[in-house]
Amino acid sequence: MLIDLDTRRHACDVLAAADKALARAYDHIGIPEWRSADPHFESIARTVTYQLVSTRAASAIWARVLAWSGGKLEPNAVIEAEESDLRGRGLSGPKVRHLKSIATAIENRSLPLDRLSDLSDADARKMLLAVKGIGPWTADIYLMSALGRLDAFPQADVGLMEAYRMLSDAEERDKPKAFLARAETWRPFRAVAAHLLWGYINAVREKSY
Known part of the structure; x- marks a missing residue:
């Protein structure tokens, strides 16, 4: 299910105001593409x-x-x-x-x-x-x-944790439990935060090729 552009823009604005690392991702890639799928x-x-x-x-x-x-x-x-x-x-x-x-x-x-x-x-x-x-x-x-839930969050996704490490200039990634606790501050838009992080790390990887 695709989330409309205005909803994604609003969520990104809220997330960027709440978290500097997400603000950097937003500045870098803009409104992220949504990973949509059919509910089958x-x-x-x-x-x-x-x-x-x-x-x-x-x-x-x-x-x-x-x-x-x-x-x-x-x-x-x-x-x-x-x-x-x-x-x-x-x-x-x-x-x-x-x-x-x-x-x-x-x-x-x-x-x-x-x-x-x-x-x-x-x-x-x-x-x-x-x-x-x-x-x-x-x-x-x-x-x-598939369901377009804005607050769903794949908590142990290594790509998300690595993207956040890069954006926050940290030497090590958060452990999954600590990363999940950090993501609590991104509610009710944790899924949009995930897309910002995926979008950022994919953009960095593509540039390095």
């Missing part, structure tokens, strides 16, 4: 695929998965697939089992994706986390990108 199984599956591997490797694996599925990944296709079929596309055994678990939860309605938009952030997150294979980072990314 495929969005969760993509997030699981990208977790804990390099972006380049994940992109290659995801392209092979989509080619295998005919361009669109549906829950029933994953449920019916042999594990070897999915592993042959580059997915690890644990990720295949996670995807099958998530697909099954969606098909049997223990995870009714169409109901999540009616729930609070906390309740929607709780329902996502109840499914084996969906961890905190995956749940938060889904809330942010």
